[in-house]
Amino acid sequence: MKEPVEWSERLVLLALHEAKGIGWRSIRKALASGSLVQCVHYAEAQWRELGLSGAQAASARSVLMHAEAAAASLERYARMGVRVITMLDDDYPELLRETHEPPWVLYAKGRVELLKTPALALVGTRTPSAYGRQATIRLARELAARGLTIVSGLAKGIDRCAHEGALTNGGATIAVLGTPIDIVYPAEHRALFACIAQQGLLVSEYPIGTRCHAGLFPQRNRIIAGLSVGTAVVEAAQRSGSLITVDHAITMNREVFAVPGPVQSRYSEGTHQLLKNGAKLLAEAEDVMEEFIHRPDILGRLQPSKSAPPPPETKLTGDEVRLLRLVREKPGTADELHERSGMPFGLLHAVLINLTIKRRIEQHPGFIYRAF
Amino acid sequence: MEGVDGRLIEVEVDIASGLPQVSIVGLPDPAVRESVDRVRAAIRNCGMQFPLERITVNLAPADLRKQGTAFDLAIAAGVLGASGQLGAALPERTMLIGELALDGSVRAVPGVLAMAEQARDCGMTNVALPADNLSEASLIGGLRLLGIGHLRQLIEAAAAACSEQAERLWVSAEQVQRSAGGPGMAATGPEAYDYGEVLGQHHAKRALLTAAAGRHNIVLSGPPGTGKTMLIRRLPGIMPLLDDAEALEVTKIHSIAGKLGAGPAALIRSRPFRDPHHTISAGGLIGGGTHPRPGEATLAHRGILFLDELPEFSRAALEALRQPLEDRSVTIARTRAVHRFPAHFMLAATMNPCPCGYYGDESGEWEAPRCSCSARKIEAYRMKISGPLLDRIDLQVEVPRPPSFGEAAAGMDTASMLERVALARERQTARSEQAGTSWNSELSGRALREHARLSGEAQLLLQEAYRSLGLSLRAHDRILKLARTVADLDDRAEIGAAHVAEAIQYRAFDRAPVQG
Structure with a gap:
């Protein structure tokens, strides 16, 4: 027999968040009414007094019957490597908390x-x-x-x-x-x-x-x-x-x-x-x-990456420099580059492939070459 | 006819007393069985007697299925001969071909060229055949031919037998050719299309040049309206004409398919170009039917099979193409016989890069339609062409939309491209003895490694390209073959870095795609 699970504020919030039909506003109403742990004992009528519809009240009531179910859900997330972060947690991002309608619960991985x-x-x-x-x-x-x-x-x-x-x-x-x-x-x-x-x-x-x-x-x-x-x-x-x-x-x-x-x-x-x-x-x-x-x-909080030194400048040949300049001017297909550079096709292709290998240009769908 | 070759059939006729009845033995199909009725009417209408006795016609070898109407003339001659109505015998070693009309006139039949060739190969010296097929049969030299328009002429020829007169009736094939005005050199067809009309698209043109030079299969991929179809339609123009042996093969196939047309026949010299619609069935593409007939793949023998919008073809049809692409022939097995059709064609195809056609199309025009296909749909579209089929297509070339009208230069025209193809062909032919094949696309294994040797620089480039471009491994041999052809076009024995680079550029589907 497992230890009976105690309701905590966090657990109630999670249970309500996952309850069917209960939206962001309903949870706010519950929170406004006082402690969430109290809510566990609310009868349907009390929920309706808070402004929930009949169906919502029934849903809220039923999910709060068993703390074990909510706890099991938490465990399941833990097994999947998913962190559950509620508004009540310190992990919750401050910037998000400030907003108009912050999510009650975030699932994070x-x-x-x-x-x-x-x-x-x-x-x-x-x-x-x-x-x-x-x-x-x-x-x-x-x-x-x-x-x-x-x-x-x-x-x-x-x-x-x-x-x-x-x-x-x-x-x-x-x-x-x-x-x-x-x-x-x-x-x-x-x-x-x-x-x-x-x-x-x-x-x-x-x-x-x-x-x-x-x-x-x-x-x-x-x-x-x-x-x-x-x-x-x-x-x-x-x-x-x-x-x-x-x-x-x-x-x-x-x-x-x-x-x-x-x-x-x-x-x-x-x-x-x-x-x-x-x-x-x-x-x-x-x-x-x-x-x-x-x-x-x-x-102050920025931590610039210890910028890896830029990749060693591979030497470019004269043709490569010339073509790279053309591609930088205006991206184009092999055809256009052929016409603009006047290079014979064999050479042009060799230069294009070499520039691609040296990661100076990139071939895009449609056979278009662009400079990085 | 069997596949595209003839089989010599002996027709034996026996007349015995008994109830008037005609039976044909030797696995005749309905058209052959009906032959009796045509023969009976034709003989009567010539004023001869159709014997009212028990007639047995045997078609030997008896275990082979016979079909078609070409036996009519032989059966009629047999019946007349057996009933003693043929004045004298026809010359020794005579083959009879022809279908009879009820009034006794003789109609043309398909496949005469192959039949005549078989006749010669079997040692026949004389062939009597429909007058309309005379010029076609005369393409086979060394035969004495008798073109007959009516059954009566056959009877006359038999009556003349060995007399002087007969010598005048039978003419040699060479005589027929001379009177038709020179040996079969016509039918090259007008060169209606020229690559000079295609502006820009230098890359695609070069790719087609390479494909034609090494007989590599090619697929062009690009958005609608970029001229893919236009480019491929001009492909026959840059391929060398058929040589004599090839021309005979091709003409035979077209004769069997009944596609030679009327008029004086000549050997087909231009490369066949077949462009079946994408709704074609597998049977239509590679041949089929109860009595298998050649399909588009065979009609494209020694020429080009053009499949426009490749992924629109049914999966079954495309998969059926794998055998001819590998074996260069089609084998159709039926319970009673296995038929082989030659199918040594070059596959040229077009496709869109995605179902809507606009994937990757953003050159220049900002307002150009954008691709709205999900990556999954694009993948599904490409998956329609199975890996094994794609493996057999050496060149996969992207044809982008030209930037705008009037800017691009014309570039190469058909005449200059044809010249370069011929040059590359010469190099390949010179090598063919050692390599064991006359086309670079068919190089494989050791021959490939031996003849497609890379220079040190080229080797380095290829290795680098593998590492950083994400080329697939199966591309390796294809790139070597292509590089060989590119080097041949350049008239170089050794494959340099530029050749390899160009070959890599022709393998568009091998590169790991840049995701959008």
Whole structure:
């Protein structure tokens, strides 16, 4: 026979959070009524007095009947290597606690200490251009090197680039999921998911077993903004989901950054609108640092990575230098580079392959070469 | 006919007293069985007697299935001969080919070329055949031919027997050729398309040049409207014409398939180009049917099989292609016989990079449609082409959208490309004795290692590329073969770094993709 489990405030909060039909507001009502431990003894009528509906009251009553069930749920998370962090815990990130509607419980997997580091959200469209991808990867890498944790949403496109960019040189990143923590969405990010669980932190508000639906994703945006001292947007169309994150950041009185894009692009409309409305233009990591120059509370906590010396400059041949200059001027396909450089094809291919091997240029889908 | 080769069939006719009845033995199929009715009508309508006795027709060898209508003439001759109505005998060693109409006229049949060839190989000297097939059969030299338009002419020829007159009736194949105006050199077809019309796309053009030179299979991948189909349609123009042996093979196949068309026949000299629609069945592609007939793969023998929108083809059809790609022939097994069709073709295919077609298409135009496919859908689309099939396609080339109209230069045209292909062919032919094959795409094992030796610099580049580009291991041999062809095009014995680099660039699907 096991020891009977005692209800604690934390356990009640978790039980209510995982109860069916009980939302964020219901829990606030319970908290407002006094000690959570008291709630254990509430009859359904008392719950209804607090303003819950009949069904909610029944649900609350039933989950609070057995402390063992709640404790078993906690144990299950522990076995899965998932940390359960409630609002009542010291581990709970302060920045998030300050926000308007902070999640009562966070499920986290990975380096939980990252929740206490200064973080910057980097979000954007799910269908980026090569320009957007590269800008994101570069910014994420540079910002992470300065000690900022990069927060994003593990979505396709810019989110993915933000995580990957941060991870490249061992930087820190937090992925806030719109799904329970045991589900990888989109599925093709499985490898990235595993990598972040190791080197970064996965966070979700949703208990395991929650039915996934599209409505959960905008919800998690408030956590992305809430964990971060500022939110930066790369490539967002006029009505992009990324702008929801920005709205949250503005309500929370956090900084907003936008990376400018080409004027013809539909995916610059959102970011340029932000810039017009006073967002800070973000072109390089220094732009973020400057903004926080008077914030020792942030800068003081930064731990810049002991920047690994840049890879030894491999010698480039004359042809390689010439071609690299052309690619930097304007990315292009092998055909365009052939016409612009006048190099015969054999030589051109050799130079392209060599530059790729030396990691100066990169081949993108569509056979387009871009400089790093 | 068996596969694409003829089989000599002896027709024996016996007339015995008994109830009037005709039986054909020797596994005839319905068309052959019906032959009796055509023969009976034709003989009557020529004013001859169809004997009202018990007639047995034996088609030997008796254990082989017979099909088609080409036996009519032989059966008629047999019946007339056995009933003593044929004045004298036909010359020794005469083969009869032809289908009879009810009024006694003789109709053309498919496959005469192969039959005539078989006749010669079996030691026949005379072939009587439908007048419409005369010029086709005359492509086989060394035969005396009699083109007949009506059964009566056969009877006349028999009556003339060995007289002077007969000598005038039978003409040699060479005579027919002369009167048709020179040996079969026509039918190269007008060169309607030229690569000079294709602006830009230098990379793809070079890839096609390489493919044509080494007979490598190729797939072009790119968004819609980039000219993939246009590029491949011009491919036959840069391939050397068929040599005599090849031309005969190809013409035979087309004769059997009944695709030679009317008019004076000539050997097909241009490379066949077949582009079946993607709804084609596996049987249609490689051949099939109760009595197997050649499919598109065989019709493309010695030429190009073009599959537009490769992933749209049914899985079964694509998988069926694996055998011909490996063995260069199609084997169709039926309970009674196994048929072999030659299918030595070069596969040229196009595909989109993803189901919507726009994956990776963002060159220049910001407003260009963006790819809306999930990574899973893209993968599923590519998975339609199985690994083993993709393994047999040496060149996988991305064809990006050209930046804008009017900017690109024309580059190589068909004439100059053809010249370079011929040069590379010469090098391959010179090597063929040692290598055991005349095409670089067929180099394998030791021959490959021996003839595709890399310079030190090239070796280094290949190793580096493996390490940092994430090339798959199975690509190694393909890259060597391609590099060999590229070096041949460059007229170099040794494969240099530039050749290897170019070969690597032709393996688009091997590189680990950059994720978006």
